[in-house]
Amino acid sequence: xxxxxxxxxxxxxxxxxxxxxxxxxxxxxxRKKASAEEKILIxxxxxxxxxxxxxxxxGFELLKLIKSLKNRDDAIIILTARSEVDxxxxxxxxxxxxxxxxxxxxxxxxxxxxAVTRRKHKFERNDIKxxxxxxxxxxxxxxxxxxxxxxxxxxxEILNYLVxxxxxxxxxxSLTEHVWGDILEINSDSNFVDVHVKNxxxxxxxxxxxxxxxxxxxxxYRITL
Amino acid sequence: xxxxxxxxLYNAVTKLILIFVLGSIILFSLEKISIHHLDNRxxxxxxxxxxxxxxxxxxxxxxxxxxxxDYNILKDEFIVLTPLNNKLKVDTIAKFTTGDREIAGDIExxxxxxxxxxxxDKYYELNLGTTASGALSxxxxxxxxxxxxxxxxxxxxxxxxxxxxxxxxxxxxKIVDQKINKVNDPTAFDYSKIATSTADFVLLDDSINxxxxxxxxxxxxxxxxxxxxxxxxxxxxxILNGRLENILASEKLSEEHEEKLLAxxxxxxxxxxxxxxxxLISKIENEQYVKTNQVNIVEExxxxxxxxxxxxxxxxxxxxxxxxxxxxxxxxxxxxxxLLMNVINNAVKYTPANGTITLTDEINTDFYRLxxxxxxxxxxxxxxxxxxxxxxxGNHDHIGGSGxxxxxxxxxxxxxxxxxxxxxxxxxxxxxxxxxxxxxxA
Numbered sequence: 001x002x003x004x005x006x007x008x009x010x011x012x013x014x015x016x017x018x019x020x021x022x023x024x025x026x027x028x029x030x031r032k033k034a035s036a037e038e039k040i041l042i043x044x045x046x047x048x049x050x051x052x053x054x055x056x057x058x059g060f061e062l063l064k065l066i067k068s069l070k071n072r073d074d075a076i077i078i079l080t081a082r083s084e085v086d087x088x089x090x091x092x093x094x095x096x097x098x099x100x101x102x103x104x105x106x107x108x109x110x111x112x113x114x115a116v117t118r119r120k121h122k123f124e125r126n127d128i129k130x131x132x133x134x135x136x137x138x139x140x141x142x143x144x145x146x147x148x149x150x151x152x153x154x155x156x157e158i159l160n161y162l163v164x165x166x167x168x169x170x171x172x173x174s175l176t177e178h179v180w181g182d183i184l185e186i187n188s189d190s191n192f193v194d195v196h197v198k199n200x201x202x203x204x205x206x207x208x209x210x211x212x213x214x215x216x217x218x219x220x221y222r223i224t225l
Numbered sequence: 226x227x228x229x230x231x232x233x234l235y236n237a238v239t240k241l242i243l244i245f246v247l248g249s250i251i252l253f254s255l256e257k258i259s260i261h262h263l264d265n266r267x268x269x270x271x272x273x274x275x276x277x278x279x280x281x282x283x284x285x286x287x288x289x290x291x292x293x294x295d296y297n298i299l300k301d302e303f304i305v306l307t308p309l310n311n312k313l314k315v316d317t318i319a320k321f322t323t324g325d326r327e328i329a330g331d332i333e334x335x336x337x338x339x340x341x342x343x344x345x346d347k348y349y350e351l352n353l354g355t356t357a358s359g360a361l362s363x364x365x366x367x368x369x370x371x372x373x374x375x376x377x378x379x380x381x382x383x384x385x386x387x388x389x390x391x392x393x394x395x396x397x398x399k400i401v402d403q404k405i406n407k408v409n410d411p412t413a414f415d416y417s418k419i420a421t422s423t424a425d426f427v428l429l430d431d432s433i434n435x436x437x438x439x440x441x442x443x444x445x446x447x448x449x450x451x452x453x454x455x456x457x458x459x460x461x462x463x464i465l466n467g468r469l470e471n472i473l474a475s476e477k478l479s480e481e482h483e484e485k486l487l488a489x490x491x492x493x494x495x496x497x498x499x500x501x502x503x504x505l506i507s508k509i510e511n512e513q514y515v516k517t518n519q520v521n522i523v524e525e526x527x528x529x530x531x532x533x534x535x536x537x538x539x540x541x542x543x544x545x546x547x548x549x550x551x552x553x554x555x556x557x558x559x560x561x562x563x564l565l566m567n568v569i570n571n572a573v574k575y576t577p578a579n580g581t582i583t584l585t586d587e588i589n590t591d592f593y594r595l596x597x598x599x600x601x602x603x604x605x606x607x608x609x610x611x612x613x614x615x616x617x618x619g620n621h622d623h624i625g626g627s628g629x630x631x632x633x634x635x636x637x638x639x640x641x642x643x644x645x646x647x648x649x650x651x652x653x654x655x656x657x658x659x660x661x662x663x664x665x666x667a
Contacts, residue, residue, distance in 0.1 A: 009460050015467030022474065081459035086513075103463035103497050106470045152531065171473070171487060173494045180532075195535045218484055219473070 001046035001117075002026040006036040006062060007079065008055050016049065019106040033057035040066055045074045047113060050096070052080040052087065060094060067095045075116045079104065105174040111164040128163060130225065132208040135163055144207040154179055155200045158193070162213065162223040171220040197221060229390045236386045237379070244375045252368050259360035260336060264321050267338040267353050271319065274304070274351070278344055301356045303328060309341060309348035316341050323357060334358050396421030397429070404433045411441035412448075448507055455504040462497055469493065502629040506615070509560065509636045516641060518558040522565075522595065522661075523548055525558075526584065529566050536573050543581040550586050552593045554661050556641045564637040567630040568597055568657050575655070576601035592663055598656040604649040612647060 003025045007013040010031065017027045028043075030036035033054045040048070040062065048066065052059035059078065066074055078091045081102040088099045097116045100109060118137070128135040134143050140156055142149045151159070157179045162170055172193045179193075197215075204210045212224050226234075286306040303326070319340045326335050335354040342349055399419050408414055414437045419430050472478070473486050508514065526546065530537075537544050554561065572582045580600040587594050604612065613635040616628040638645045642662050649655040 009464065012460060012464045012467060015464060015471055018471045019467060019474070081456050081463070102459040103466050103493075106467050152534075154532065169473075171490060173487070173490050174470075177494060192535065195539065199535075217480065219487060 002028065002043070003047040003049060004036070004039055004043070004045045004074075005029045005049045006033075006054065006059065007049065007051040008032065008053070009051075016106065016109070020110070023110060031055075033059075033062060036062055037065060040069075040074075044072065047116075048074050048076045049109075050076055050078050052078060052082050052091075060090070063091070063094050063096060073120070075113075075120055077109070077112060077116065079109075105177060107165050107168065107170055107174050108178055110168075111161060111178070114164050130159075130163055130223070131212050133204065135160065142204075144204075147207075149203060149207065151200065151203060152196075154196050155203070158196055158200060159223075162221055163225070166223050166225040169216045169219050169222045173220075175220060229387065229394050232390045233383060233387045237383055240379050240382065244379065248368070248371055248375065251371070252364055255367065256360070256364050259363070260323075260357070263336040263355055263357060263360065264338070267321070267336065267355055268319060271338055271340060271351065271353050274353070275340075275342060275344075280345070283344065283349070303335070303352075303354045305352040305354075307350045307352070309350050317343075326354060334361060393423065396423060396426045400426060400430050400433065404430065404437070408437070411437055411444050414441055448510060451503055451507045452511075455500045455507070458496075458500050462493060462500070466490070466493055466497075499629065502633055503615075505563075506629070506633055506636045509633075509640050512640065514557045514560060514640070516556045516560075518556060520554045520556050520558045520561045522552045522554060522561075522586075522593075523550075525562050525565055526569070528562070529569050532566070533570060533573055537582070540573070540576070540578045540580070542573065542576055542579070545581065545583045548584055548586045548595075550588045550593060552586070552588065552661070554593070554641075557637075560637045560640065564634050564643070564659075567634040568659070571630060572597055572599040572601065572655070572657070575599065590663065593661045595659045595661070596656055597659075598654065600654040603651045603653050603655055604647075605651050606649075609647060609649055613645075 001024075003020055005013045005016055005027060007016070007029070008031050013029050013031070017029065020027055025047075028039060028045075030039050033056045036054075048062075050059045050062060054062075059080070063076060063078075066072060066076060076096045077098045077100060078096045079100050079102060080087065080091075088101075091099050097119070098112045100112060128137065130142075132144060133149075136143065137160070140160075142151055142156065142159060158175060161175060161178050176193050197213075201210050201213060204213075214222050214224070216222050283306065286304060287308065317340070319338055322337050322339065324335060324337055325332050326337070334357045336357040338351075338353040340351045340353075342351065396419050403415065403419065416434050416437070418434075419426070421427060421430070469486055469490050473483065473490075478486070526548070530544065530546070569582070576582060576599045582600075583596075583598045585596045585598070587596075612631050615632045635645060637643075638659065642664075644660040646658040646660070647655060648658075
């Protein structure tokens, strides 16, 4: 899949480039609105990661341009440090597929991209098979042999996030941030996440083995699929 | 005492003194003048009498005291001539006295000239009297009249003084009320001038406007500064975060380095949380949130309990929710959630193992009040005073957090007109009371 990063901050673009490159994405980078416009008009992209504050214009103008093009299905994720509350709403209303405020974790970005892909391609089934379990994204439920397993909201979120980031180590920090957001003062030294993961494992292991959900040393967790 | 009352009182006292002094002077000189007139007249008559004195006249005067009064029907004047036997005590200087005399059954006040003189080797004492009651009654009625007029004018001027100073000072109170008391946020200050023709108040008004301008400029600058700084910091943090994650993904990393990287990520996430909190406060203060959601307080609290359940269980805390009211508040759902979360989370954080957290509520016609009581470590009063300040922390360095939780709670509360009261006792516990105004429901 090819991705266009529209971002004036070169270092950030490079980091995204590195990260997504390893995931097999093909990356192009535009630092200015003008060059981004050129690229957008010439190429089709699977993803456009759009920064709103560009040196020669506003990202919203690019968003409008993309949406005005016919037969285009580029998924757009807005990446911005803008603080205005309206921007998020405006961005989504103008047709962006997701909105990620800076600073964001690259894992989070990837998870959102996966989610967008799934929505875009309208998977016939919203169910994801996780070994012996089935994750029903639409109903936010987990089941085993059609039997629904009762999970708390947080436990479901953790499982969902790990599945979205399958085969990658997800650090406790990014897991906490994703599941709890960052408005809540996070006591980063607590074993808060561990307790939830422990409970999650306990609930799942009643039905089947859960070695696929592994604890990675002091880093965090990984689900292998 | 108010300036208006002081002015009126001062005017009253000075006027009273003035009236008293002036009245006394007028009455005193009036008496003096009329007595002086009477004396002069008596003296003239006496001189004329003594000059024109003849034997027959002396006789008739000595004998006809009675008939004299007959033709003086008004009893205005009298002449009494008395022969003196004692020759040694002749005093030829005229003496004036005021006294009461009875003439034909009526007692009246007379001014009397007494003079002893020698006439044809005999000594006589002459008493010449003229009535003083006219002068005295003039003094009396004039005094009375003056008193009444002055009292009336005093009352009238007092009332007008009071009304006038009230009118004069009206702009002053208006300035104090509108420009000082009612101002909560200098940025929303009303710079329109208060109508007054008094130069001093115009000066006061202008000075306050000037001061407020400076204040709100500083205030705006601070808000902008926080917003800008926070905003400018977000991109570099994003870069660092991405870079660290990329390094972490590398296979060749030693365990030691990996741990260091993870610690760095944690620090970065803490920094991010602080910046986001500051941004949140600045956004709330800039009123960038809508407050039209229906927020069911009990539902929010149940949600929060679910989120904190693990922590509460881990510390073996007793959590009691004794809420009776199904209160729905109109506000910003996410912000109210954050407010309640911060307060309840604080209670969990600062309550030692096996403690109790109790939620109670009350409602009346004006407000809904929620109490969150814990048996935690409590605070000293000096810490209590600055808990809402940014980065204010108690002496609990071992407990994590940025010190922004209550500052956020406070700005959310202010944004919604919710009053936050904290009462706390060191080592005994803390009660946070949130008062939601019912007026918001309208």
